[in-house]
Amino acid sequence: MNKVSQTWNQHVVKKENKALVLHTIKANAPISRASVAQVTGLNKGTVSSLVSELLDEKLINESGTGKSSGGRRPVMLLLNETAGFTISIDLGVNHILGVVTDLQGNIIHERTVQFKNDDLEIVLTHLYQLIDELIIIIPESEYGIVGIGVGVPGVVTLEGEIQLAPNLGWKKVALKDILFERYRVPIIVENEANAGAYGEKVYGAGMESTELVYASISFGIGVGLILDGKLYKGLRGFSGELGHMTIEKDGPECRCGNKGCWELYASEKSLLEEAEKIGFENASVEQLVFAAENGEAKAIQLLEKLGDYLGIGITNILHIFNPEQVVIGNTIQQAAKFIMPAIEKRIEKNAIGFNKNDVKLNVAKLNNHSTVMGMAAFNIESFFKSTDKEIIPT
Amino acid sequence: MNKVSQTWNQHVVKKENKALVLHTIKANAPISRASVAQVTGLNKGTVSSLVSELLDEKLINESGTGKSSGGRRPVMLLLNETAGFTISIDLGVNHILGVVTDLQGNIIHERTVQFKNDDLEIVLTHLYQLIDELIIIIPESEYGIVGIGVGVPGVVTLEGEIQLAPNLGWKKVALKDILFERYRVPIIVENEANAGAYGEKVYGAGMESTELVYASISFGIGVGLILDGKLYKGLRGFSGELGHMTIEKDGPECRCGNKGCWELYASEKSLLEEAEKIGFENASVEQLVFAAENGEAKAIQLLEKLGDYLGIGITNILHIFNPEQVVIGNTIQQAAKFIMPAIEKRIEKNAIGFNKNDVKLNVAKLNNHSTVMGMAAFNIESFFKSTDKEIIPT
DNA sequence: CTAAGTTTGTCTAGCGAATAAACTAAGATT
DNA sequence: AATCTTAGTTTATTCGCTAGACAAACTTAG
Numbered sequence: 031m032n033k034v035s036q037t038w039n040q041h042v043v044k045k046e047n048k049a050l051v052l053h054t055i056k057a058n059a060p061i062s063r064a065s066v067a068q069v070t071g072l073n074k075g076t077v078s079s080l081v082s083e084l085l086d087e088k089l090i091n092e093s094g095t096g097k098s099s100g101g102r103r104p105v106m107l108l109l110n111e112t113a114g115f116t117i118s119i120d121l122g123v124n125h126i127l128g129v130v131t132d133l134q135g136n137i138i139h140e141r142t143v144q145f146k147n148d149d150l151e152i153v154l155t156h157l158y159q160l161i162d163e164l165i166i167i168i169p170e171s172e173y174g175i176v177g178i179g180v181g182v183p184g185v186v187t188l189e190g191e192i193q194l195a196p197n198l199g200w201k202k203v204a205l206k207d208i209l210f211e212r213y214r215v216p217i218i219v220e221n222e223a224n225a226g227a228y229g230e231k232v233y234g235a236g237m238e239s240t241e242l243v244y245a246s247i248s249f250g251i252g253v254g255l256i257l258d259g260k261l262y263k264g265l266r267g268f269s270g271e272l273g274h275m276t277i278e279k280d281g282p283e284c285r286c287g288n289k290g291c292w293e294l295y296a297s298e299k300s301l302l303e304e305a306e307k308i309g310f311e312n313a314s315v316e317q318l319v320f321a322a323e324n325g326e327a328k329a330i331q332l333l334e335k336l337g338d339y340l341g342i343g344i345t346n347i348l349h350i351f352n353p354e355q356v357v358i359g360n361t362i363q364q365a366a367k368f369i370m371p372a373i374e375k376r377i378e379k380n381a382i383g384f385n386k387n388d389v390k391l392n393v394a395k396l397n398n399h400s401t402v403m404g405m406a407a408f409n410i411e412s413f414f415k416s417t418d419k420e421i422i423p424t
Numbered sequence: 425m426n427k428v429s430q431t432w433n434q435h436v437v438k439k440e441n442k443a444l445v446l447h448t449i450k451a452n453a454p455i456s457r458a459s460v461a462q463v464t465g466l467n468k469g470t471v472s473s474l475v476s477e478l479l480d481e482k483l484i485n486e487s488g489t490g491k492s493s494g495g496r497r498p499v500m501l502l503l504n505e506t507a508g509f510t511i512s513i514d515l516g517v518n519h520i521l522g523v524v525t526d527l528q529g530n531i532i533h534e535r536t537v538q539f540k541n542d543d544l545e546i547v548l549t550h551l552y553q554l555i556d557e558l559i560i561i562i563p564e565s566e567y568g569i570v571g572i573g574v575g576v577p578g579v580v581t582l583e584g585e586i587q588l589a590p591n592l593g594w595k596k597v598a599l600k601d602i603l604f605e606r607y608r609v610p611i612i613v614e615n616e617a618n619a620g621a622y623g624e625k626v627y628g629a630g631m632e633s634t635e636l637v638y639a640s641i642s643f644g645i646g647v648g649l650i651l652d653g654k655l656y657k658g659l660r661g662f663s664g665e666l667g668h669m670t671i672e673k674d675g676p677e678c679r680c681g682n683k684g685c686w687e688l689y690a691s692e693k694s695l696l697e698e699a700e701k702i703g704f705e706n707a708s709v710e711q712l713v714f715a716a717e718n719g720e721a722k723a724i725q726l727l728e729k730l731g732d733y734l735g736i737g738i739t740n741i742l743h744i745f746n747p748e749q750v751v752i753g754n755t756i757q758q759a760a761k762f763i764m765p766a767i768e769k770r771i772e773k774n775a776i777g778f779n780k781n782d783v784k785l786n787v788a789k790l791n792n793h794s795t796v797m798g799m800a801a802f803n804i805e806s807f808f809k810s811t812d813k814e815i816i817p818t
Numbered sequence: 819c820t821a822a823g824t825t826t827g828t829c830t831a832g833c834g835a836a837t838a839a840a841c842t843a844a845g846a847t848t
Numbered sequence: 849a850a851t852c853t854t855a856g857t858t859t860a861t862t863c864g865c866t867a868g869a870c871a872a873a874c875t876t877a878g
Contacts, residue, residue, distance in 0.1 A: 433863090434862090434863050434864050434865085435863085435864090437863095437864065437865080438863085438864060438865090441864090441865090466865085466866095467865065467866050467867075468866095469865080469866070469867085469868095470864080470865055470866075473864090473865095489873095492873085492874050492875070493874095493875095494874075494875055494876080495873075495874055495875070496872065496873040496874050497873070497874060
């Protein structure tokens with residue numbers, strides 16, 4: 031018989047309590063030791079000693095005294111947000127968006143590259159160049175670059191290998207290993223919709239929600255699932271392929287091999303194809319929205335039809351997950367004014383009352399930064415986990 | 425600011441370690457103290473003292489000495505499975521299945537009632553009578569009836585209120601309160617598919633799986649989700665309404681208000697309606713299977729078509745969740761021989777490789793006992809949780 | 819049959835981490 | 849100025865785990 035389970039001992043207790051104190055300071059800064067004790071339920075003395083360790087590790091700072099509430103004035107504590115920095119990247123089909131954030135998720139610097147050719151070697155060159163430029167900008171700090179995170183439009187395994195990125199034309203790219211080889215810092219590679227979901231949960235529209243579904247509507251459709259407050263990835267990391275959920279069982283064949291997939295009706299690609307058919311030649315979403323805003327009926331109809339199709343899939347989502355919130359993100363956001371009412375109308379008409387009553391439907395609050403901020407959140411979370419002392423086994 | 429979080433202290437450590445020891449004994453019985461220490465990673469002395477407490481609480485028993493492996497012979501430990509009993513019930517549309525189980529999930533006694541009239545008052549009378557009969561049978565024990573659990577074909581809130589049971593014609597029935605009022609023991613009311621999923625996970629086909637989707641195919645379709653090893657219920661408990669997932673966007677209207685719902689194509693109801701159309705008057709699933717087994721082409725075709733429709737929805741499930749296992753349960757199991765190959769064929773043809781490669785597709789191993797055993801598992805788990813000492817807050 | 823080695827299970831001492839309570843510090847209130 | 853309040857530190861105590869010693873009970877080898 032093999033040793034199998036996590037045992038519980040005082041090391042674990044300390045680790046968890048320390049993380050709790052750190053998280054409390056991060057979330058409520060500036061805050062005094064006394065308030066931390068009250069919020070967490072820990073004893074004042076315990077908090078004092080944990081805080082002193084966190085100060086030693088430069089993870090937090092004292093920031094002068096606060097206001098008295100009738101007695102001695104408190105010493106306020108802050109997260110030392112510049113103790114380290116993340117490099118967080120949204121790798122898209124024809125652009126890369128890269129940011130440097132501090133440990134609080136504040137964007138220190140931002141940079142975008144546009145390109146046409148999606149060949150792996152070429153994109154990697156752009157990526158290296160972008161990362162190298164961001165690295166130069168990062169100020170000196172205690173922990174330096176705590177991680178590089180990349181969100182990609184494709185299927186990513188739990189091990190950070192891109193299995194398939196159809197819109198880039200990539201297969202089996204071990205991006206995590208490639209980047210680690212080059213930069214020797216912790217690397218996280220994650221699906222773009224998963225990252226977007228997490229970004230909206232941590233910094234965006236979903237800060238109050240634990241059950242959140244993020245629908246990334248762009249060229250294709252990807253969905254990120256936050257269930258019970260955590261990103262849900264499935265057995266191998268391939269969950270959330272709702273773009274390839276059949277909504278028309280005898281519909282046309284999708285390139286994925288399935289039939290009548292949602293993204294054949296409700297993606298940017300399908301929108302632009304429909305537009306082409308009725309005379310909008312080579313149009314972009316932006317142009318269609320512009321036309322719609324100028325009152326062009328054909329454009330308005332196109333967008334509303336798209337919203338209706340989106341509503342069909344989102345109704346399914348409500349029935350499947352009973353989420354607290356559904357967030358619509360990625361490039362389609364530009365058309366929010368026209369699609370959101372159509373989505374709501376479809377849900378209102380079709381969804382089961384219990385499942386639609388308490389749900390909030392929102393546009394991504396971080397705009398085109400959902401993915402990049404999700405990657406930042408992954409990086410930061412992973413860094414703080416690594417600062418917990420290792421448990422020494424016997 | 426309010427006290428908000430669980431703090432970690434040595435009471436929690438002890439509670440968790442004790443639960444770990446108990447669970448290890450439950451899962452590996454008969455087992456010696458030494459082996460428990462090895463398996464859990466806890467110190468021998470710690471195990472000894474926790475075991476002695478568990479013995480005092482009559483939750484476990486010593487059962488004589490085991491075989492020596494070259495030294496002193498071990499004292500084997502067993503779960504005291506008869507320290508208490510559960511009453512677990514599957515409340516169906518025209519029958520009630522009730523069982524008494526011990527704490528290991530062994531069925532001690534079983535009883536079924538059939539009826540035609542689904543009026544609440546009448547069904548409750550049957551239910552009371554059944555429970556009363558089961559109570560009489562339960563032997564004297566340390567903890568007595570540790571809980572009554574009822575699985576119902578309907579939408580159940582987190583608070584155990586039946587919001588709607590369409591096939592029973594019930595609305596807003598606070599069954600949990602009603603039963604507690606009468607029996608004064610812990611009551612659990614849960615959706616039938618959720619219970620079935622849990623039953624298969626704990627005692628059935630899914631014992632090795634942490635990501636399991638259980639599709640209960642009967643008059644309607646309900647789905648239970650085991651994600652990350654736990655039952656996933658969504659924000660209010662209404663997840664898993666995959667029966668009302670649109671698979672034909674312009675399909676006929678469902679009584680739920682949506683269009684082209686999966687259960688309009690792939691449920692027992694739809695099967696029997698189709699059968700009626702081609703001359704099987706007033707047939708049952710059983711009769712159709714009988715006909716198919718006798719080589720009647722029309723019956724075979726009907727069942728295969730049903731399997732094909734099921735395959736469409738299950739393909740969606742694979743894309744949405746990337747599960748480890750999909751289990752088909754409830755009354756449709758009788759037709760497994762004909763529908764399973766059709767389901768597999770559809771998945772093979774339509775599902776994305778990544779999502780179908782590692783998935784296991786199975787028929788419920790507990791047959792028509794999935795729900796009842798799930799309720800037993802809920803009861804037992806809830807009982808063991810309640811035996812953990814309370815953490816005294818300061 | 820005996821001596822040596824092995825395994826099980828208990829016991830004791832010690833350690834780490836949390837708590838309670840006393841204490842110091844520094845303000846507000848009357 | 850005297851007293852009350854609140855913040856933060858220090859000390860003593862408690863609790864649960866671990867290590868290691870030890871006794872009991874068994875196997876194995878000569």
